Amino acid sequence: MRVQMKSAVPATTMEIKTACSQCNLRELCLPFGLDPREVDQLDELVGSRRKIKRQxxxxxxxxxxEAIYAIRAGSFKTDVILEDGRDQVTGFQMTGEVLGLDGISSEHHSCNAIALEDSEVCVIPFGRLEELSRQVESLQHQFHKIMSREIVRDHGVMMLLGSMRAEERLAAFLLNLSQRFTARGFSPSEFHLRMTRDEIGSYLGLKLETVSRAFSRFQEEGLVAVQQKHIRILDTPGLKRILNHHASN
Amino acid sequence: MRVQMKSAVPATTMEIKTACSQCNLRELCLPFGLDPREVDQLDELVGSRRKIKRQxxxxxxxxxxEAIYAIRAGSFKTDVILEDGRDQVTGFQMTGEVLGLDGISSEHHSCNAIALEDSEVCVIPFGRLEELSRQVESLQHQFHKIMSREIVRDHGVMMLLGSMRAEERLAAFLLNLSQRFTARGFSPSEFHLRMTRDEIGSYLGLKLETVSRAFSRFQEEGLVAVQQKHIRILDTPGLKRILNHHASN
DNA sequence: AAATCGTATTGACGTGGATCAAAGGGGTCC
DNA sequence: GGACCCCTTTGATCCACGTCAATACGATTT
Structure with a gap:
């Protein structure tokens, strides 16, 4: 189907089961820190996989x-929409990251999750995850870490929205992407944006025109090479300097 | 000793142990949904209480x-500080709310928690909480709900920071406070702010002058009566209207 | 009651980013 | 391969909020 490897251990069923134990994302995902036997237990829990087409x-x-979702392939955005139509992108998620944690509190999802490209997720029924994590300490702890990480990330976004200027926000955004691509074995300096300027703007609390202008400015200053959605970071320290060298606010 | 009640059930030790089972905040806090026996188990886990003076x-x-904290009395703010000195208030917490969840992900706290008034918290050692929540399903679930609620709350703040104008932000803030005071048995319409204009501004991504002007505007329009930190909400529907009746973004 | 200090209000002015508008790609679907 | 549509870029103007500054208020101390 995708970046799968042929399973060395023959699966008991005929279908090609893409097990957590065989997944190259396991270091970023829920199985992190589990021993092989525990990963197998988690495997049984992952009910099914689901493909989601772009948009x-x-x-x-x-x-x-009912479930949380681990991204196997592709990427997503989450957003919240107000009655009056205004919307805010609350995050962009890539492979190995978990979606749906917002739904636990009220038994209903409180945001929308939309695929930015054709994608695939592992469906993790939440009741069963709670059940297993009562038995498997390391799974429990890893799950708590994932939730906590989301809270910390959100605080970072608040910082960004509450006290940074446009170019700082964009620099922070690019550096964050770069770091996450690196963690997934991709180039830190060259990548393809899966989201539009409008979506970036929504996430960063800016209008798309402002995002576009900031990109142009970065390009003029030799910090990045921008060609539509293709980004090449030319001067990482320069971008970091933009982030810190502001006495304002 | 504060809003405590004399325990009807005599405590086994001499000290006045303010147990979860006797706490009037239990419906808002970690014990929610637990049966009496389970609450007792949780009680044993709450190692100690800690008083924190204002500031x-x-x-x-x-x-x-090492631990998370449930607020027994008083209130707190949390903030994050950048190297260049800029800071952002990420939340205001009141009784029954839980502090410290940010620390789980990296084993270190990622923000500061500061008392807005003389306060008291219950110290909940995290390792033992995980242990007990492996045994007590309802505790596990309630804890997950609390973490998820924090994520949902953060999304709301992002919405606020990313796509609302100054007066909308302040209206949302006041309505949120009102609702939380109500849940604690206080007046929905009259309360005392424990934070300064500057802190409100930091939370809302505004300067203190802008916060002050927005308060003045609300007062002129008869929506609230403001006298320094004392707030009386005169027209709740009017405040709600401010929130929704804006086509902008 | 006076002195002090942190907090709040109010005014005048400046600016970063929003808004409005037009033109220029690139991808996609026949 | 051409037409269409969405996305992006860039310019001109506007405005909400920030900045700077002065004053006022209230709590606390002496």
Whole structure:
């Protein structure tokens, strides 16, 4: 199907089961820190996989909450929409990251998750995850870390939205992407944006025109090479300097 | 000793142990949904209580993470500080709310928690909480809900920071406070702010002058009566209207 | 009651980013 | 391969909020 490897251990069933134990994302995902036997237990829990085409919803705000999702391939955005139509992108998620944690609190999802490209997720029924994590300490702990990481990430976004200027926000955004691509074995300096300027703007609390202008400015200053959605970071320290060298606010 | 009740059930030890089972905040806090026997188990886990004087830190960014904290009395703010000195208030917490969840992900706290008034917290050693929540399903679930609620709250703040104008932000802030005071048995319409204009501004991504002007505007329009930190909400529907009736972004 | 200090209000002015508008790619679907 | 549409870039203007500054208020101390 995708970046799968042929399973060395023959699967018991006929279908090519893409097990956690065989997944190259396991270091970034829920199985992190589990021993092989525990990973197998987790495997049994991952009920199914689901393909989501570009622009389609994985879940919508208001949907009953039943499972969380680990991204196997592709990428997503999450957003919240107000009655008056305003919307805010709350995050962009890539492979190995977990979606749906917002739904636990009220038994209903509180945001929309939309695929930015054709994608695939592992469906993790939440009741069973809680059950297993009562038995497997390391799974429990890893799950708590993942939730906590989301909270810390959100605080970073608040910082960004609350007290940075446009170019700082974009620099922070690019550096964050770069770091996450690196963690996945891709180039730190060259990547393809899966989201539009408008979506970046929504995430960063800016208008798309402002995002575009900031990109142009970075390009003029030799910090990045921008060609539509293709980004090449030329001067990482320079971008970091933009982040810190501001006495304002 | 504060809003405590004399325990009807005599404590086994001499000291006045303010147990979860006797706490009037239990419906808002970690014990929610537990049966009496389970609450007793949780009780044993709550190692100690800690008093924090106004302006003092409960924990600081970088401190090793060992416990989470439930607020028994008083209130707190959390903030993150950048190297260049800029800071952002990420939340205001009141009784029954839980502090410290940010620390789980990296074993170190990633923000500061500072008392806004003389306060008291219940110290909940995290290792033991995980242990007990492997045994007590309802505790596990309630804890997950609390973490998830924090994520949902953060998304709301992102919405606020990313796509609302100054007066909308302040209206949302006041309505949120009102609702939380109500849940604690206080007046929905009359309360005392424990934070300064500057802190409100930091939280809302505004300067203190802008916060002050927005308060004045609300007062002119008869929505609230403001006298320094004392707030009386006169027209709740009016405040809600401010929130929704904006086509901008 | 006076002195002090942190906090809040109010005014005048400046600016970063929003808004409005037009033109220039690139990808996609026949 | 051409037409269409969405996305992006860039320019001109506007405005909400920030900045700077002065004053006022209230709590606390002496």
């Amino acid at each position: 389609q919803h994985l879940y919508r705000s208001g949907d009953p909450f | 003092q830190h409960l924990y600081r960014s970088g401190d090793p993470f």
